[in-house]
Amino acid sequence: MEFLTPTSMQEALEAKSAHPDAKPILGGTDVMVELNFDRCRPATLLDLTRIPELAEWGRDNGSIKLGAGVSYTRVIAELADQLPGLAMASRTVGSPQIRNRGTVGGNLGAASPAGDSHPALLAADAEIELRSVNGLRRLPATEFYTGVKRHAGRDDELITAVHITPPSGPQQFCKIGTRNAMVISVSAFSIALHPDRSEVRTGIGSAAPTPRRAVDAETWLAAALEANGLWESRGALPEGLAREFAGLVAAAASPIDDVRGTAAYRLHSLSVMARRSLGWVWNDYASGQEH
Amino acid sequence: MRITTTVNSEPRDVDDVWEGESLLYMLRERMGLPGSKNACEQGECGSCTVYLDGVAVCACLVAAGQADGRDIVTVEGLTEGNDLHPVQQAFLDAGAVQCGFCTPGLVVATHDLLARTPQPGDSEIREYLAGNLCRCTGYEKILDAVKLAASRMASSPTKVAK
Ligand SMILES: Cc1cc2nc3c(=O)[nH]c(=O)nc-3n(C[C@H](O)[C@H](O)[C@H](O)COP(=O)(O)OP(=O)(O)OC[C@H]3O[C@@H](n4cnc5c(N)ncnc54)[C@H](O)[C@@H]3O)c2cc1C
């Protein structure tokens, strides 16, 4: 096995181009499990932990550029005020040791339907930055997830950053699991209000082959809020609105039965999370908290 | 491959490290430091917790090559000469050690917790130690040990240095 340790972005991109089958490794919290259990034997490991650019985040024209190698612990400590949805999701990942090492970039690389950052990224309209020696492209998160543990990155590309414009309204992330720590979600849901453009965004986790938005639920809710003048008045939500929204969220999912839970339980828990989290974000919005 | 590290404040070089092996394997099998335990090799149990450049991590999930040039502190490195660290002593005194397999990881995790939050409440302790499993004690004595260490360290702050 070869172990490549590029120390600059350019070197890393050249390495990936020369070894398209090289397995990138950031925090290793997915890769090392596969190696320890002999589930994969890549010819080449491409260590990306020595590339300063990947380990940084910064502001870029009102949006945040989050390097692929920033740990969950740092997202929680440094970005909770600007990206509360992603920070909430990050808090639910594994344990302190896992959060110290695991990264949003690695979560995207693994592209598991159960990855906890995905619902929050979808609800925030995040864009994924992919780079190769031939250039850089930015994909909306909706186009990034292509199948179970598959994403739109090419073999010569690396996931280098996530670009997120902090949603102008409140955000929530919820996940269902068997205990309060160290669990892969049985189902997960994230919501963000975008009052600046009178829109709602959602993200569903662990309840379809890929993380996905509940687009019909978003459109329906935004229209209902508009029709009732609620974006301006910040008044109480009409009776039954949250329930109808929750039904539409569940309708957007296509879960399976597996060891962690049945499809029916996933649909039920999703609709409960959708209903409750809408109540929470609306309370925050009504009380004037922007997030 | 050759790996050059600082382990417990001493420079350590090892040769012929396999590129796919973990930091945990390297510490235990190549450096003669069996304090960090291998129980699950999948990040679930925390028995292999060490500091990597000052950050508490599961050594089983760090590739040995990623540790090249880095600073590592294991449970062996927490002792002060022949004296146990107050966290180690508290685990013994509180009866928080039964089979002992989880102890090294819990000691390092507790050491890290107390460095950040010198007087943690119950929920902070539970939250912070959520990545460390113990199959013997039922955790109550572990909570006692953390609180005992916290109170001893508060009354003799010189011992905290590390
Ligand atoms: C005990 C335990 C608990 C966990 N709990 C959770 C949880 O609660 N929620 C959750 O979502 N996940 C969880 N995970 C999974 C894992 O921690 C996350 O997916 C994490 O985000 C992975 O990040 P990493 O940096 O460690 O990735 P790595 O393991 O380094 O990489 C993950 C994948 O992405 C690829 N990759 C890495 N970097 C790049 C890049 N720059 N470009 C392209 N591909 C790349 C790798 O080749 C690999 O396929 C858990 C894992 C463990 C071991």
Ligand code: FES
């Ligand atoms: S052996 Fe590393 S976490 Fe269990």
Ligand code: FES
């Ligand atoms: S004392 Fe035996 S596992 Fe904790």
